[in-house]
Amino acid sequence: MAGTDSTAKKTEAPALGAPAIILVKPQLGENIGMCARAMLNCAVTDLRLVAPRDGWPNPSAAAAASGATQLLDNAKVYATTQEAVADLTFVLATTARGRGMVKDILDPHAAAKEIHKHNSAGPNNANTEQKCGILFGCERAGLDNDDIALANAILSIPLNPGFTSLNLAQAVLLVCFSWLSAGNPFQPAAAPETPVTNEQQNDAPASQAEIETLLKHLESQLEQNNFFRSAEQKPTLLRNIRNFFFRAGPTRQDVRTLHGIFKCLTGNRDWK
Amino acid sequence: MAGTDSTAKKTEAPALGAPAIILVKPQLGENIGMCARAMLNCAVTDLRLVAPRDGWPNPSAAAAASGATQLLDNAKVYATTQEAVADLTFVLATTARGRGMVKDILDPHAAAKEIHKHNSAGPNNANTEQKCGILFGCERAGLDNDDIALANAILSIPLNPGFTSLNLAQAVLLVCFSWLSAGNPFQPAAAPETPVTNEQQNDAPASQAEIETLLKHLESQLEQNNFFRSAEQKPTLLRNIRNFFFRAGPTRQDVRTLHGIFKCLTGNRDWK
Numbered sequence: 001m002a003g004t005d006s007t008a009k010k011t012e013a014p015a016l017g018a019p020a021i022i023l024v025k026p027q028l029g030e031n032i033g034m035c036a037r038a039m040l041n042c043a044v045t046d047l048r049l050v051a052p053r054d055g056w057p058n059p060s061a062a063a064a065a066s067g068a069t070q071l072l073d074n075a076k077v078y079a080t081t082q083e084a085v086a087d088l089t090f091v092l093a094t095t096a097r098g099r100g101m102v103k104d105i106l107d108p109h110a111a112a113k114e115i116h117k118h119n120s121a122g123p124n125n126a127n128t129e130q131k132c133g134i135l136f137g138c139e140r141a142g143l144d145n146d147d148i149a150l151a152n153a154i155l156s157i158p159l160n161p162g163f164t165s166l167n168l169a170q171a172v173l174l175v176c177f178s179w180l181s182a183g184n185p186f187q188p189a190a191a192p193e194t195p196v197t198n199e200q201q202n203d204a205p206a207s208q209a210e211i212e213t214l215l216k217h218l219e220s221q222l223e224q225n226n227f228f229r230s231a232e233q234k235p236t237l238l239r240n241i242r243n244f245f246f247r248a249g250p251t252r253q254d255v256r257t258l259h260g261i262f263k264c265l266t267g268n269r270d271w272k
Numbered sequence: 273m274a275g276t277d278s279t280a281k282k283t284e285a286p287a288l289g290a291p292a293i294i295l296v297k298p299q300l301g302e303n304i305g306m307c308a309r310a311m312l313n314c315a316v317t318d319l320r321l322v323a324p325r326d327g328w329p330n331p332s333a334a335a336a337a338s339g340a341t342q343l344l345d346n347a348k349v350y351a352t353t354q355e356a357v358a359d360l361t362f363v364l365a366t367t368a369r370g371r372g373m374v375k376d377i378l379d380p381h382a383a384a385k386e387i388h389k390h391n392s393a394g395p396n397n398a399n400t401e402q403k404c405g406i407l408f409g410c411e412r413a414g415l416d417n418d419d420i421a422l423a424n425a426i427l428s429i430p431l432n433p434g435f436t437s438l439n440l441a442q443a444v445l446l447v448c449f450s451w452l453s454a455g456n457p458f459q460p461a462a463a464p465e466t467p468v469t470n471e472q473q474n475d476a477p478a479s480q481a482e483i484e485t486l487l488k489h490l491e492s493q494l495e496q497n498n499f500f501r502s503a504e505q506k507p508t509l510l511r512n513i514r515n516f517f518f519r520a521g522p523t524r525q526d527v528r529t530l531h532g533i534f535k536c537l538t539g540n541r542d543w544k
Contacts, residue, residue: 038442043432066437109453159452160315165338170310170445177446180431181381218533227536240529248520257512261490264499265537 017119019092019179020046020133021172022084024147027053027139033064033072034169035136040068042176047075048084048133081135081147086209088133090118090249093143093151094171096164103247104153108178111155116183118205130205134175139168149242150208152249206255211245214255218262289391291364291451292318292405293444294356296419299325299411305336305344306441307408312340314448319347320356320405353407353419360405362390365415365423366443368436376425380450383427388455406447411440478527480518486527487514490534 021039026032026049036047049056056077062069078084085091092111093103106114115132135151137143148154157174159166166174219238228234250258293311298304298321308319321328328349334341350356357363364383365375378386387404407423409415420426429446431438438446491510500506522530 037437040435041431041438041442043434066439068435107453159313159449162315163312163340165309166313167338170313170442173442173445174449177431181379222533222536225536225539227532237529240525241533244520244522244526244529248516250516250520253512254516257509257516260499261494261513262537264494264497265534267497267539 017116017132017183018044018046019115020048020088020131021176022048022050022081022133022135023052023138023168024050024081024084024135024143025053025138026168029054029058029060030064031139031168032058033061033066033068034167035172036061036065036068036071036075038169038173039176040071041173042180044176044179045071045074046133047071049075049077050081050084051079052077053138081150082208082212085133085135085150086207086212088131088208089205090115090130090132091135091151091208091246092133092153092155093135093148094137094155094157094175095143095148096156103148103151103243105156106153107156107158108175109182111153111175112178112182114153115179136168136172145239149239150246152246204252206250206252208246210252210255211250214258214262215242215245217259221262221266289388289404289455290314290316290318291387292320292360292403293448294320294322294353294405294407295324295410295440296322296353296356296407296415297325297410298440301326301330301332302336303411303440304330305333305338305340306439307444308333308337308340308343308347310441310445311448312343313445314452316448316451317343317346318405319343321347321349322353322356323351324349325410353422357405357407357422360403362387362404363407363423364405364425364427365407365420366409366427366429366447367414367420368428375420375423377428378425379428379430380447381454383425383447384451384454386425387451408440408443476524478522478524482524482527483517483522486530486534487517489531493534493538 021035021044023032023035026035029052032049032052039045039047052058056075057072061072065072076084092106092115111134118132119130134155135143135147137147155175157166157171218241222228228237248254293307293316295304295307298307301324304321304324311317311319324330328347329344333344337344348356364378364386383406390404406427407415407419409419427447429438429443490513494500500509520526
């Protein structure tokens with residue numbers, strides 16, 4: 001249904017506040033293409049791929065995208081999930097079950113509201129950018145626990161408990177459509193008239209990258225002080241620590257304060 | 273994700289008040305199969321086919337249904353749309369545009385509410401059965417005006433105006449999922465009868481007192497290491513720290529881990 005010039009222009013304009021869709025280790029190019037189509041149906045255009053199995057670009061993705069090729073051309077590819085979410089301030093992990101992680105579990109409607117709230121809460125029309133993202137795992141096994149640990153909350157799609165098998169593009173479609181339906185993204189939000197204050201800057205959520213830097217510091221310090229008694233325990237302990245800090249959703253000020261606290265506890269010597 | 277007997281039973285039981293899905297002159301068997309899968313995902317099981325192009329049954333439908341074959345086996349086939357909707361009391365016609373017909377146009381959410389309302393208004397637990405249905409046209413051209421004339425209202429899926437091309441199964445999925453989400457056709461999962469494990473204990477939220485103890489330790493340690501540079505700053509800094517940790521909602525395990533981290537950072541000497 002492409003066609004007139006004005007239609008084409010609308011296709012190019014991303015909807016305000018649309019979340020990034022991050023496919024982690026997607027297997028089939030065809031599925032990536034169908035995800036792109038489902039995203040563009042819902043005016044969601046920021047596609048990110050983490051280590052796609054068959055490399056990138058992938059001609060079978062374009063064949064399945066039914067015209068949503070621009071979105072594929074603009075897709076960003078990352079080696080790790082961590083890099084793919086580095087600039088995001090609110091991240092959801094899509095899973096069928098809670099996996100025993102202590103995180104909020106949102107259905108697509110609640111997730112959509114949370115994303116809209118997140119976008120409108122921050123001074124997102126000003127210099128401080130707020131950006132949400134939604135992680136989807138690979139077709140075979142979904143997200144692994146280390147990916148989920150990076151998320152602020154879990155997104156779970158409530159389906160017929162007797163038949164929950166949903167393909168990747170359908171999951172992406174339901175989530176993106178819930179986002180589209182929950183807001184009115186084609187109406188531009190009025191720009192805030194007041195300039196952003198320092199206080200608002202401090203209240204802004206820290207980016208994943210800012211939290212990551214904090215946790216890397218912490219990890220190396222703990223390593224140095226023999227916190228991880230055994231090599232087997234280390235991954236679990238680290239995942240729990242990461243889970244806690246990402247789930248907590250620290251502000252920029254919180255991250256600065258935590259740097260200060262950790263530095264102070266080490267006697268100011270070793271914290272850089 | 274099929275499996276146990278109880279799961280299979282749930283698959284068979286249609287959800288109360290689910291609408292019939294009527295595919296009018298569907299072309300590809302594969303699309304019929306994908307529609308069946310999307311329907312069963314949403315506990316919608318009454319599939320009706322009007323004059324399917326390639327006859328019925330169609331082996332390529334079963335191949336694409338990913339296990340939703342029972343639904344295909346039970347599908348009813350009709351020669352005309354009129355016959356297919358004869359027993360229904362409320363019918364929606366899915367189209368991309370209103371087609372100049374004077375009918376209400378509902379989005380999937382409003383349609384779902386209307387269907388639920390219709391079911392609960394009627395004596396659907398008595399002998400007189402109320403039944404709703406949703407018409408979907410063929411892949412190439414959609415519904416024709418004679419089909420639409422049979423409907424009580426039009427169902428239109430609001431999408432990105434620049435890219436509205438949606439395949440048949442995706443349209444069925446969005447409509448069925450909206451129906452499923454608008455009601456509560458399943459009983460909430462029963463509480464687990466198994467005793468609480470150690471792991472679940474760890475997942476339990478820490479009490480305010482447990483967090484308080486952690487923060488008191490932290491505060492005295494920070495005091496000792498001259499974290500609070502001035503007496504004026506101290507209350508604000510403390511409030512921010514408390515805010516962060518209470519807002520984060522740590523579990524019991526998180527509190528234990530944080531004790532461990534703080535103790536480790538102080539070189540294990542001063543943390544009690």
